Amino acid sequence: MDACHIKKIVIVGGGAAGWITAGLIAARARAANRADIAVNVIEAPDIPIVGVGEGTWPTMRNTLRTMGIAESDFVRTCNVSFKQGSKFCRWRRDDPADFYYHPFDPPQGSDDGDVASFWLARGGDRSFSQAMCAQETLCEAGLAPKGLTSPDYAGFANYGYHLDAGAFSVFLRQHCVDRLGVNHIADTVTGVVPGKNGYIDAVETKGSGTLAGDLFVDCTGFRALLLGQHYGVGLISKSDVLFPDTALAVQVPYEGGAAVQSATVATAQPAGWIWDVSLSSRRGVGHVYSSRYMDEAAATDCIRNYLGMDETRFAELPVRKLAIGSGYRETFWTHNCVAVGLSAGFLEPLEASALMLIETSANMIADSIMCPGGTVAQTASLFNDSLHRIWEHIIEFLKLHYCLSEREEPFWRDNRAEASLPPALAADLRRWQHSVPGQDGSGAEGLVFPPASFQYVLYGMGRRIPVGAKQLAPELEAFGLQQMDTVSRTAARLQAMLPDNRTLLDALNDV
Numbered sequence: 001m002d003a004c005h006i007k008k009i010v011i012v013g014g015g016a017a018g019w020i021t022a023g024l025i026a027a028r029a030r031a032a033n034r035a036d037i038a039v040n041v042i043e044a045p046d047i048p049i050v051g052v053g054e055g056t057w058p059t060m061r062n063t064l065r066t067m068g069i070a071e072s073d074f075v076r077t078c079n080v081s082f083k084q085g086s087k088f089c090r091w092r093r094d095d096p097a098d099f100y101y102h103p104f105d106p107p108q109g110s111d112d113g114d115v116a117s118f119w120l121a122r123g124g125d126r127s128f129s130q131a132m133c134a135q136e137t138l139c140e141a142g143l144a145p146k147g148l149t150s151p152d153y154a155g156f157a158n159y160g161y162h163l164d165a166g167a168f169s170v171f172l173r174q175h176c177v178d179r180l181g182v183n184h185i186a187d188t189v190t191g192v193v194p195g196k197n198g199y200i201d202a203v204e205t206k207g208s209g210t211l212a213g214d215l216f217v218d219c220t221g222f223r224a225l226l227l228g229q230h231y232g233v234g235l236i237s238k239s240d241v242l243f244p245d246t247a248l249a250v251q252v253p254y255e256g257g258a259a260v261q262s263a264t265v266a267t268a269q270p271a272g273w274i275w276d277v278s279l280s281s282r283r284g285v286g287h288v289y290s291s292r293y294m295d296e297a298a299a300t301d302c303i304r305n306y307l308g309m310d311e312t313r314f315a316e317l318p319v320r321k322l323a324i325g326s327g328y329r330e331t332f333w334t335h336n337c338v339a340v341g342l343s344a345g346f347l348e349p350l351e352a353s354a355l356m357l358i359e360t361s362a363n364m365i366a367d368s369i370m371c372p373g374g375t376v377a378q379t380a381s382l383f384n385d386s387l388h389r390i391w392e393h394i395i396e397f398l399k400l401h402y403c404l405s406e407r408e409e410p411f412w413r414d415n416r417a418e419a420s421l422p423p424a425l426a427a428d429l430r431r432w433q434h435s436v437p438g439q440d441g442s443g444a445e446g447l448v449f450p451p452a453s454f455q456y457v458l459y460g461m462g463r464r465i466p467v468g469a470k471q472l473a474p475e476l477e478a479f480g481l482q483q484m485d486t487v488s489r490t491a492a493r494l495q496a497m498l499p500d501n502r503t504l505l506d507a508l509n510d511v
């Protein structure tokens with residue numbers, strides 16, 4: 001089958017994966033005047049939404065804009081707050097004073113010079129993220145990334161979102177059906193109708209009969225009804241690299257007009273870490289841990305202690321237990337079936353890559369449909385190669401957070417073991433003993449985490465190289481001092497003009 005013959009897309013499963021995929025394909029088809037492309041979503045009415053992925057990357061702004069969604073509507077409907085990055089507490093040492101940021105803005109001047117080498121030699125006692133990016137100051141002050149009169153999707157600092165995953169899926173469904181012409185079929189898929197050469201001709205449903213298509217997108221979550229069950233494509237486990245396999249999640253009401261954090265807060269624990277996501281009307285808090293190193297009772301105590309609650313008060317919060325073992329499919333696209341979302345795999349929620357992977361996959365599928373360059377088999381091969389590199393790249397970046405820790409609990413000691421490191425990361429770490437990510441050809445340019453992200457984590461976790469022993473070139477020293485001064489002036493200017501997150505959200509929600 002030629003890729004140019006893909007005109008009827010059948011997406012099995014809704015949720016964020018199904019509706020983001022449907023929305024991007026439908027919106028891009030409309031923009032390209034491709035009225036011949038039909039997008040259908042079959043969504044089982046009796047399967048609850050998993051509801052993971054309450055944090056996004058800045059990429060979500062372009063995704064929503066492409067779909068024609070007004071940011072103000074999205075904010076009001078999906079319990080949204082603004083996210084400017086992640087704050088990592090106690091990851092290097094179990095010390096209340098230990099923290100660093102991975103902000104969404106790159107280091108000041110990093111496109112024009114080697115600011116990392118300057119900071120290593122002259123940064124003094126300020127962390128890399130504090131010295132070279134104004135965003136840490138904004139987050140520590142609880143400030144929003146945009147003003148009260150900023151247009152949709154515009155801000156003074158780069159940002160993504162915290163959102164209510166369940167409300168988000170419902171919001172996307174309504175928009176896709178009402179505005180983008182996506183055909184929504186509330187039904188349950190009961191079987192697959194095989195065609196020639198291993199392709200799928202159609203799916204059978206409980207109440208709507210047989211539904212044919214040219215491309216079938218598996219968004220059925222962990223069940224992987226099409227790719228996993230029909231085609232038998234297995235999972236590649238990454239539990240030997242990323243140890244956490246369980247999460248306990250709670251929703252915590254605000255008390256009064258509590259502040260809304262402008263970053264996801266990740267606080268290290270003896271056998272994992274706790275996420276703290278501030279939405280506009282509640283917090284989402286969860287303990288990600290490895291059951292090899294901690295049992296559920298101890299893990300529950302960790303999250304209760306983090307919240308500062310006694311047992312009676314904590315018992316009022318329903319606790320959800322989630323299996324989060326990391327891994328991905330051996331193949332994402334086979335024949336005319338491609339998996340997106342949890343059907344494709346899952347990585348623990350550190351750095352909130354789940355929704356970004358959905359966006360990336362959906363755009364790559366849309367690219368294949370709008371700009372076909374060969375057969376479906378050739379398209380699938382390119383898709384699989386690209387996605388495997390992206391998944392491995394993310395795994396390497398997540399592991400970087402763990403393997404540099406100086407904490408002495410068994411979980412953290414074992415994360416430092418050479419045997420648990422991906423070979424590419426082990427090679428990079430050896431190189432980064434004498435060089436800077438991005439300045440030595442490393443850092444995985446062109447993938448989802450740029451060299452600056454590796455710098456933020458590497459230096460936030462205390463890794464240093466002996467640049468300070470060398471004499472900086474005068475032009476680099478002058479350039480670096482200028483960038484640090486720009487950061488200080490920018491931070492002061494934005495502090496004087498930006499509202500705090502709570503004030504902005506109340507205004508957007510007409511509170």
